[in-house]
Amino acid sequence: MSVRVRFAPSPTGALHIGGVRTALYNYLFARQQGGTFILRIEDTDQARYVPGAEQYIIETLKWVGLLPDEGVGFGGDKGPYRQSDRKEIYHKYAHELVQRGHAYYAFDTPEALDVRRQSEDNFTYNHLTRNGLSNSLTLPASEVESRLQAGGPFVVRLKVEPGRQIHINDLIRGDVIFQSSELDDKVLLKADGMPTYHLANIVDDHLMEITHVIRGEEWLPSTAHHVLLYEGFGWSDTMPRFSHLPLILKPVGNGKLSKRDGAKFGIPVFPLEWTGGTAEENFSGFRDTGFMPEAVINFLALLGWHPGGEQEIFTLEELVQAFSVDHISKGGARFDYEKAKWFNQKYIQAADNAVLASYIGPLAKNKGYEATEEYLQQVAGLMKERVTFLPDFVETGYYLFEPVREYDRETFQKKWTPAIAVFFNELIGLVATFDTFNALALEEAVKHFIQEKGFKPGDVLPLLRLALAGTMKGPAVFDMAAALGREETARRLRALTQLQ
RNA sequence: GGCCCGUUCGUCUAGGGGUUAGGACGCAGGAUUUUCAUUCCUGUAACACGGGUUCGAUUCCCGUACGGGCUACCA
Incomplete structure (x- = not known):
């Protein structure tokens, strides 16, 4: 099976x-x-x-x-798979269970039962109270018949016989035992003609040939009723195994x-x-x-x-x-x-940069950014080790798509000196005319230039980072420059010199 | 209240009659990265409590406490 x-x-x-x-x-x-x-x-x-x-x-x-x-939405030959489309099926089985003597019709109104619950501490509809209530076990057959003929309102209730032990061999919890005497006569078919969870669930699981029920723990208490239902219908030998999460x-x-x-x-x-x-x-x-x-x-x-x-x-x-x-x-x-x-x-x-790009694309578009697939993949590669959520690519890393909005002023004040300002303009000249604009070559050239002019990388690199990203966080400076391209990199370096 | 289920570091968990009770997240420290992040290393911290059973219980049993679910003509 x-x-x-x-x-x-x-x-x-x-x-x-x-x-x-x-x-x-x-x-x-x-x-x-x-x-x-x-x-x-x-x-x-x-x-x-x-x-x-x-x-x-x-x-x-x-x-x-x-x-x-x-x-629903996926086909299959055991349908319909939407319970509201299976109303007649539940009716048929509800009445069948009454015929088999495991259920009965009840005519008590919800209001009347509420009154009982209010006045009596632990009122439940069960083997002790049902004899004093309005149902097909207490009313004359003729009256039951005429009420049903009149079309209700009525419900069908499970007739729980007292004095039994019900074992549920849960795959997760092992043997769980309930006393049938403590169970109530659950409503199976409601007055509006719809089944309750209990009836619909058991009928459908049976008809759809379900072998294992894996569901939340909140269903464990009512599983005893479900076992009784399987027995009542004569389906015990094909009852599914239960696992309560x-x-x-x-x-x-x-x-x-x-x-x-x-x-x-x-x-x-x-x-x-x-x-x-x-x-x-x-x-x-x-x-x-x-x-x-x-x-x-x-x-x-x-x-x-x-x-x-x-x-x-x-x-x-x-x-x-x-x-x-x-x-x-x-x-x-x-x-x-x-x-x-x-x-x-x-x-x-x-994740692959291409996969990431497929997520970043729509996000970028949403922000009004234009970017090629190739560029999106570059952004993915640059940022993927410093983001937690997908939108971080275009939010934290916005500067890869648009000019820097805000500069880390503190770092700028600390690093920007007159001597550096002079040097920086020379550097812009070098960058703006740099031929092989890839990260490695650029890094080598810039560092060489820094040394040649008697500066240290620490004097200049933070400013380069600031120019490109505005912040002291982010991808390697020369990787960003390579991604941004020569024109944009040069433009951002010039923009920094305008900062006061 | 009644019925049922549960309980190992702060969190997710492994384990199981004799272990230095393992891993992961988080947190703290360090190394690498002239940024940040990543990566790596180190540290932090637990068997709810009380009785049994046993040579020996965190592990098995029973209680207690605590947590959870159900107790509808809701699912």
């Missing part, structure tokens, strides 16, 4: 970075096992549905390179990472930028912050999993090879943005 896993997000807004990790682990497992990775959209809550969220999910998976083999926690403080932490800590917690209805619902993402997708994947993979050994940098292919569910941590992992930045820096450093 071949492995089939699914990533099943809800389109209720921007996909959380934790969701991306869940998708990643599913993807890695599928690839390693030669299996199938499926994208299923769980949009059964009409109230929380957010337009554009589905597209966001798909765009995210494309950006990070976790392409599904089947699913630890949660991603806030960088500091208590609790899991939330969308608000993005603004609070000034860090991205979403893969892509998201535009909500209000400014408060606008979020920046890893992509627009300037992360390379490979770095995000590497960072996320190691947040809650490690194969052992001392390797830190993994390509997707290496992750596929090394991945194993039993090396997933059990405890929650704190979101460490410093480490994320380190990964990005590493990936930028290691």
Whole structure:
């Protein structure tokens, strides 16, 4: 039996970075096992549905390179893969479960149940309370029939029999035991005709022949219900194996990472930028912050999993090879943005200049800079060891695209003397007429000239740097000069002499 | 409150009955680079607590504390 896993997000807004990790682990497992990775959209809550969220999910998976083999937008013969398109299927199975005696119709209104919850401390709809409530187990058959004929409103609830132990053999956590007596009779089919997560999930996983469920830890408590559902339908022998992932926690403080932490800590917690209805619902993402997708994947993979050994940098292919569910941590992992930045820096450093140029190009264009592919690659080579984010190429390194905006005055005052001023003008003459304008030749010529005139490199080089970049930080002086070219270099040297 | 899950340097983690408890990020110092960054070296710092089991527990068991999740006609 071949492995089939699914990533099943809800389109209720921007996909959380934790969701991306869940998708990643599913993807890695599928690839390693030669299996199938499926994208299923769980949009059964009409109230929380957010337009554009589905597209966001798909765009995210494309950006990070976790392409599904089947699913919404990716084809496949086990569809439809969007739960709102499968309504009739859930109806059929919900009623079937009632026929089998493992579920029942209930007519209590949400309001009535709320009242009970208010007045009774630990009220739950379960084997103890259902006999006193309005459902097909307590009402006369004729009345149940007429209510159903009238078209409701009604819900279908799972009938949990007390006195049983339910074992979940979680691949990460081992044997987890629940007492059925403590479980509530979960709603399976809502009054609006849509299924709840529990029903839709089990029916779809069964129909889509899912073999392994890898999902967040928040699902562990309801897995007992899911096991009961598989039993009720008679699907126990094909029930998937479960793996419940630890949660991603806030960088500091208590609790899991939330969308608000993005603004609070000034860090991205979403893969892509998201535009909500209000400014408060606008979020920046890893992509627009300037992360390379490979770095995000590497960072996320190691947040809650490690194969052992001392390797830190993994390509997707290496992750596929090394991945194993039993090396997933059990405890929650704190979101460490410093480490994320380190990964990005590493990936930028290691990237080909051509790859970098493909990122820098649009960034430069955005700023109104004109640059050839060849020049972009030169910039990449010059800057890649001194940037953390992709936009740094055109921001920190803006002077490679436009004239210096601001000079480090302090250094200028310290180095600029009358004697140097005279020398500097002679140097401009040399540069402006220099033939073989490459870094090596220029460096040799300039240094020779400095020595010939009785100066030290330390007297002049800082000023050259200042002329070209305005700052004391940046690439090697002569590399910059070579990239800028003779005319521009000469122009900038003259500009410095105008500074007072 | 109830039910479930967890706990190794500040953070991500490796390890596992006898180890100088390893690596990475961060931080600090140094070398290289007449800038910055990179790179390299060094340092910093951990088995939550209490009982067992055992010749010996950080590792196994039980408690406690702390953290987390769930407890909706949300997922």
